Amino acid sequence: MAVAAVAKTPSRGVRALREAAVAAVVALVLAVPLLGFETVQMQAGLELRTRWSWVAIAVASVFTGRLLLALFGSRARRDTPSPRSTELGRIVRQSAPYVGPVGVLAAVALPLMPFSDRYVLDVGILVLTYVMLGWGLNIVVGLAGLLDLGYVAFYAVGAYTFALLSLNFDLSFWICLPLAGLFAGSFGVLLGFPVLRLRGDYLAIVTLGFGEMIRVILINFSSLTNGPNGLSGIPRPSFFGLPFTAAPADGGATFSSFFGLAYSPLQRVIFLYYLILVLALLTNAFTLRIRRLPIGRAWEGLREDEIACRSLGINPTNTKLTAFAIGAMFGGFAGSFFATRQGFISPESFTFIESAIILAIVVLGGMGSQLGVVVAAIVLIGGPELVRQLEDFRMLAFGGLMVLIMLWRPRGLLAYREPTIRLGTAGAAVVSGPPQDGTQAR
Amino acid sequence: MEYFLQQLINGLTLGAIYGLVAIGYTMVYGIIGMINFAHGEIYMIGAFISMITFLLLGLLGISWMPLALLIVLVSAMVFTAVYGWTLERIAYRGLRSSPRLTALISAIGMSIFLQNYVQVLQGARVKALPPVLPGGFQIMELDGFVVQLSYLQIGIVVLTVVLMTAFSLLIARTPMGRAQRACEQDMKMASLVGIDVDRTISTTFVIGAALAAVAGMMVTLYYGVIDFYIGFLAGIKAFTAAVLGGIGSLPGAMLGGVAIGLIEVFWSAYFTIEYKDVAAFSILVLVLIFRPTGLLGRPESEKV
Numbered sequence: 001m002a003v004a005a006v007a008k009t010p011s012r013g014v015r016a017l018r019e020a021a022v023a024a025v026v027a028l029v030l031a032v033p034l035l036g037f038e039t040v041q042m043q044a045g046l047e048l049r050t051r052w053s054w055v056a057i058a059v060a061s062v063f064t065g066r067l068l069l070a071l072f073g074s075r076a077r078r079d080t081p082s083p084r085s086t087e088l089g090r091i092v093r094q095s096a097p098y099v100g101p102v103g104v105l106a107a108v109a110l111p112l113m114p115f116s117d118r119y120v121l122d123v124g125i126l127v128l129t130y131v132m133l134g135w136g137l138n139i140v141v142g143l144a145g146l147l148d149l150g151y152v153a154f155y156a157v158g159a160y161t162f163a164l165l166s167l168n169f170d171l172s173f174w175i176c177l178p179l180a181g182l183f184a185g186s187f188g189v190l191l192g193f194p195v196l197r198l199r200g201d202y203l204a205i206v207t208l209g210f211g212e213m214i215r216v217i218l219i220n221f222s223s224l225t226n227g228p229n230g231l232s233g234i235p236r237p238s239f240f241g242l243p244f245t246a247a248p249a250d251g252g253a254t255f256s257s258f259f260g261l262a263y264s265p266l267q268r269v270i271f272l273y274y275l276i277l278v279l280a281l282l283t284n285a286f287t288l289r290i291r292r293l294p295i296g297r298a299w300e301g302l303r304e305d306e307i308a309c310r311s312l313g314i315n316p317t318n319t320k321l322t323a324f325a326i327g328a329m330f331g332g333f334a335g336s337f338f339a340t341r342q343g344f345i346s347p348e349s350f351t352f353i354e355s356a357i358i359l360a361i362v363v364l365g366g367m368g369s370q371l372g373v374v375v376a377a378i379v380l381i382g383g384p385e386l387v388r389q390l391e392d393f394r395m396l397a398f399g400g401l402m403v404l405i406m407l408w409r410p411r412g413l414l415a416y417r418e419p420t421i422r423l424g425t426a427g428a429a430v431v432s433g434p435p436q437d438g439t440q441a442r
Numbered sequence: 443m444e445y446f447l448q449q450l451i452n453g454l455t456l457g458a459i460y461g462l463v464a465i466g467y468t469m470v471y472g473i474i475g476m477i478n479f480a481h482g483e484i485y486m487i488g489a490f491i492s493m494i495t496f497l498l499l500g501l502l503g504i505s506w507m508p509l510a511l512l513i514v515l516v517s518a519m520v521f522t523a524v525y526g527w528t529l530e531r532i533a534y535r536g537l538r539s540s541p542r543l544t545a546l547i548s549a550i551g552m553s554i555f556l557q558n559y560v561q562v563l564q565g566a567r568v569k570a571l572p573p574v575l576p577g578g579f580q581i582m583e584l585d586g587f588v589v590q591l592s593y594l595q596i597g598i599v600v601l602t603v604v605l606m607t608a609f610s611l612l613i614a615r616t617p618m619g620r621a622q623r624a625c626e627q628d629m630k631m632a633s634l635v636g637i638d639v640d641r642t643i644s645t646t647f648v649i650g651a652a653l654a655a656v657a658g659m660m661v662t663l664y665y666g667v668i669d670f671y672i673g674f675l676a677g678i679k680a681f682t683a684a685v686l687g688g689i690g691s692l693p694g695a696m697l698g699g700v701a702i703g704l705i706e707v708f709w710s711a712y713f714t715i716e717y718k719d720v721a722a723f724s725i726l727v728l729v730l731i732f733r734p735t736g737l738l739g740r741p742e743s744e745k746v
Contacts, residue, residue, distance in 0.1 A: 029524045033491045033517075034563050037498065041567055048497045147543065194731050201477055202730055204546070205681060209723035212678065220716040352674065356550045363547045396558040402551025403533050410540035 016070035020063050027062035031055040099371060107277055111270045121269045125276055125341065127381045129334060132280035134361040134373035136330030139287055141359065142368035143296065144323035145303025146196070147204040150211025151358050153191070154328040156218060156350035158184040158335025163231045163345055164224070173237040177336050184332025185325045192324035196317055211355050218347040230346025236268065237275065237340045244268035272341050279337060283330050284370055290326075299323050300368075357381075357398075364405050366412025375413050379405075444587045445711070453707035454700060455595045455664065458602035461699025462657035463680035465609070465692060466526075466650030472626045472690035473646050474538065479549035480529055482677015483556035484651045487525050488658025489668045490560060492518040493571055496662075507575065511597075518659045519652040526651020527644055529556075535640070553673075561670040568669045571662060598660045605656060606696055609649070613692065622646060626690070675719065679706070682726040688739020697737060701725075 035054045040047045110116055110124055133155065140148045161180040165171050171179075195206045218225045225231065236244065242255040244267055255267060290296040298319045301309045306316055339345050361380055365372025380401065384394045405413065463485050470478040495514045504510050533552040537545045578592030613619035621642045624632040633639045661676075662668055683702040687694025702722055709721040729736065 026524065026528060029521065030528060033494055033521050034487070034560065037494045039490075039494060039497065039564055039569055041565075041569060045572060046493070046497055046569060048494065048501060141543075147546070195727065198730055198734065201471075201542070201546075202685065202734065205477070205678075205685065206723075206727055206730060208678065209682070209726055213720045213723050216717065216720050220714075353554065356554065360547055360550065363543050367543065393558075393562065395554060396562055399551045399553070399555030399558060403548050403555065406540075406544050406548040406551065407533075407536050410537055410544045 012071070016067055019070045020067035023066035024059050024063035027059045028055070031058045103371075103374065104281065108274075111273055118266060118269060121266070121273050123382060123385050125269070125273050126385070127377050128273070128276040128280050129338060129341075130358065130361055130377040130381045131374050132276060132283050132334045132337075133331065133358045134365065134377055135280065135283040135287060135370065136327050136334060137358050138362050138368065138370065138373055139290075139299075139330070140323050140327035141362050143287070143291065143303065144299040144320055146320055146323060147201070147359075148207045148324070148327070149204045149352075149355055149359060150207035150209070150214075151327070151331055152350045152352070152355040153207075153211040153214040154184040154188060154331030155335040155338070155354065156214055156347075157187045157328075158332030159339040159345045159350075160218065160225060160231070160335075161332065162336035162339040163234045166235050166340075167231060167233065173235070173336075173340055177333060180336040181329045181332040184335065185329035187332075188325040188328025189321060192321050192328075193317075196320040196324065208352065208355070211350075211352060215347050215350055218350070225347075228347060230344060230348070232344040234339050234343050234345065236343060237271070239271060244271065272337075276337055276341075279333055283333075286326075286330075287370065295319065295322055353395075360402050364402070364409075364412055366409075366414040369412065369414045372412055372414035379413075444582060444589050447581070448587075448589045449707050449711045450704070451589070451591055451595060453704035455598050455703070456707055457700030457703025458598050459657045459660050459664070459699075460676070460680050460683045460702050461696040462602060462605070462653045462660075463676060464683040464687070464695035464699045466654050467681050468684040468687070468689050468692065468695040469622075469646050469650050471684070473622065473629075473643060474534070476534070476542065476545045477549065477681065478534075478647075478650070479546065479677070480533070480552040480556055481650065481654060482673035482675075482680065483553050483560075484522060484526055484529065484673070485654040485658045485661075485676055485680075486668070486670065486673030487556065487560065488518050488522040488651070488655030489662045489672065490564060490569075490658075490670075491521045491655065492659035492662050493569060493668060496571065496574070511575075514659060515656065518655040522655030522658070523648045523652045525556075526647045526654075529651075530644055530647040535643075538643075553677075557670055557673065564670065566670065568667050570667045573666060574663050594664055598664065601656065601660070602696075605653065609653070610692060612649075618642075618645060679719075679722055682722055685726060686729050686736055688736030691736070691738045694736055694738035701737075 032055060035058055036050060036052060038049045038051060040049055107124075107128070111121060116124075133151070137148065137151050140146050140151070158180040161183045162176045165176045165179060166173070191207075191210050195203060195210075198206060219228050221227075238244070239255045242258050244255050244265075254263070255261075255271075261267070291300070298309065298314050299322075301312075301314065302316055302319055309319075310316055338349070342349075357380065361373055361376040364380065365374070365376035380398065383401070384398050463481065466481045466484070467478060470476060470481070492514050495517045496510070499505075499510050499513060504513070529552060533548045534545060537548055575594045575597070576592075578590050578595070581589040581591050583589070613622060621632065621637045622645065624635075624637055625639055625642045629639055632642075657676075661672070679702055680699065683698035684695045685698070686701055687696070687698030702725070705725055706718050706722055710718045713721075
C-alpha cells in the first residue's frame with residue numbers, strides 16, 4: 001500500500017494499522033458483489049441470495065492478514081534474487097550429487113513400503129507423469145528458452161496416436177509407445193516450423209492457440225476420434241506379453257501365474273508406477289546428456305542471446321525446431337503412458353489448464369533445473385491431492401499457490417543455475433566441474 | 443446479400459465486445475510488456491457483477507430501462523476496476539523486474555484463481571438472464587428473410603464508439619494519458635521526470651478492467667447466458683485481436699477486435715460453426731508469420 005507522505009513519520013504500528021484498514025476497505029469492495037450475493041438458478045429464473053457473513057469473514061481475515069504482514073513481514077525488495085533463494089540453490093547444488101540418487105532410490109522403494117496402498121501409488125504415478133512432462137517441457141522452455149503454452153497438444157497427440165494404433169491395429173504397448181513419440185515429435189516439427197521465428201510472448205500465444213486447435217479438432221473430428229465421448233477400451237500394458245489379469249483370457253499365462261504369485265490388482269499399479277518412473281528417468285538422462293552435446297549448448301546459447309548465436313553461425317530456426325520436436329516427443333511418450341494407464345481418453349483431459357500446470361511446474365522449479373521440476377511437481381500435484389476432499393477449493397488453492405510461489409521466489413524454487421560451460425579468464429572454454437558428477441542431477 | 447448483411451451486423455457487435463477487451467491487453471502489454479493473462483477473467487467478473495446488479499435492481503423495483511442500464515454500467519465498471527487494481531497490486535507489482543516468465547506464470551495462476559473463485563462463489567452452472575432489451579428494427583426483408591438490427595446491437599456499437607472516443611481523448615489530451623504514454627516509451631526516464639510510475643500502471647489496469655467490465659455487461663445482455671468459464675476463450679480471442687491490430691496500438695486493438703468478430707461470425711455462417719475458434723487462431727498464426735507487427739503496429743527494430 002502506498003503510504004501517504006506525512007510530515008512526521010508514523011510508527012510502524014500506526015502504519016501497519018493504516019495499511020490493514022486500506023486493505024480491508026478494498027476487500028470489502030471486492031467482496032460485496034461476488035461474496036455478498038449468490039445467484040441461484042431457480043425454476044422461475046435467477047434468484048439472488050445474500051450472505052453477508054461471508055463478506056464479514058473475508059474482510060476480517062484480510063484485515064488481520066495484512067496487519068500481521070505489515071507488522072512481522074519483511075519489506076525486502078524482490079527485484080534482485082534474494083540471498084536466501086540463491087543460498088538454498090547453492091546448498092541444493094552442493095548436495096545435488098547425493099539428492100539425485102537418493103531421490104531415485106526413494107522413488108524405487110516407494111511401492112515396497114508398508115504404507116503404500118493403491119492411493120499412494122496412484123498419486124505417485126500422477127506426480128511422476130507430471131515430472132516426466134515437466135522434464136520434457138524443460139527441454140523446450142528451460143534449455144531452449146521457448147515459451148510453449150500448448151505443450152498439452154503433444155501430450156494429446158501421443159495419447160490419441162497410442163489409443164488409435166492399439167485399438168485399430170492391435171499393436172502392443174511397446175510398439176505403440178515409440179510410434180506415438182515419433183508421431184508427436186513430427187507434429188512438433190510441423191507446428192514449430194512456421195512459428196518458431198516468433199519472439200517469446202507471441203510464440204506463447206500461438207502455441208496456446210495450437211493447443212486449443214488440437215482440442216477443437218479432437219472434439220469435432222468424430223469419425224476418427226469419437227468426438228467428445230473419447231476413446232475407451234484402450235488395452236492395458238502387459239509385462240512383456242504377460243497380462244495383469246486374474247485369469248488368462250485365452251489360456252496363456254498371466255503375470256501372476258507366470259511368476260507364481262497370488263493375483264492382486266495392485267500388481268498392475270506397481271508395474272505402471274515403475275514404467276512411468278523408467279520413462280521419466282530416461283527423459284532426465286536424455287536431457288542431461290544432450291545438454292553437453294553441441295546441440296544442447298546451442299539451445300542454451302539461443303536462450304541467452306539469439307543474436308550472438310546467429311553471428312556464430314547457429315541456425316536458430318533449426319536449433320529451436322530440434323528442441324521443440326524433442327520436447328514434443330517426450331510429451332508424446334507421456335501421452336501414451338496416460339492413455340494406457342487410464343484406458344480411456346477424451347478431449348476433456350487435454351485442456352489449456354494442463355499446459356498451464358506443466359509450464360508452472362517448470363517455472364516454479366526454477367527454469368532448467370531438473371531437480372526443481374521434481375520438487376515443483378510434488379508441491380503442485382501432490383499438495384492439492386492431499387486436500388482432495390475439498391474438491392471445489394483444489395484449483396482455487398492451485399492458482400493461489402502459483403501466484404504466491406512466484407511472489408516468494410520469482411526465479412523458481414531452486415533458483416541457482418550454473419552455466420553448463422563457462423569461459424575462463426583467459427577466454428578459454430573450461431567445462432565447469434567434472435562432467436560426470438557435477439551436472440548430473442541439477 | 444441479406445444474409446451477408448445480417449452476419450455483418452452480428453460480426454460488428456461481437457467485434458465491439460472483443461475490441462473492448464483487447465484494449466486492456468494492448469495497454470498492459472504496451473506499458474509493462476507483459477501478457478495480462480487474467481484479463482479474460484476480469485471480463486468474466488465484469489459479466490457476473492453486471493448480472494448481479496441487474497438482479498438486485500429487479501429486486502429494488504427499478505425498472506425504467508435507461509436508468510437501470512446506467513446503474514449496471516457504472517457499478518460493473520467500478521467494482522471490476524477494483525478487481526483490476528487489486529490484481530495488479532497483488533500479482534504483478536512485486537514481479538515487475540523479474541523475468542518475464544515469472545510474471546506470466548503469476549498471471550496464469552491469477553487467472554486460474556479467479557476462475558475458480560467465481561466458480562466456488564457463484565456455482566459452476568450456466569446462468570441465464572431473461573432478455574433485457576428485446577426488439578429492434580427490421581432493415582430489409584426479402585424472400586422471407588428479415589435482416590434484424592436489435593436495439594441492443596445498436597446500443598453495443600454506439601457505446602463502444604463513445605467509450606473508444608472518450609478513451610482516445612483521455613490518452614491523447616490529459617496529463618494522465620501523457621504519463622501513460624511516457625511510461626510506455628521509457629519507464630525509467632518517465633520516473634526521473636517525476637511521473638509516478640506505480641500509479642500510472644495501476645491506472646492502466648483500472649482503465650483496462652473498466653472497459654472489460656463494459657464488454658462483460660454487453661455480453662451478459664447480448665447472449666443472456668454466462669458462466670465462470672467465458673473469460674478464457676474470450677480472453678484468448680481478445681488477445682488475438684490485440685496482436686492482429688498490432689500490440690500496443692489502441693486503434694489497432696479495436697480494429698483487430700472487429701476483424702476477429704467478423705471472421706468468427708462469417709466463418710460460422712458460411713463454413714462450419716464447430717471450427718470457428720480454429721479460424722480465429724489460424725488467422726492469428728498467419729498474421730504473426732507474415733506481418734508480426736500486426737496491422738497497425740510499429741515495426742520493432744532489433745538491438746544488439
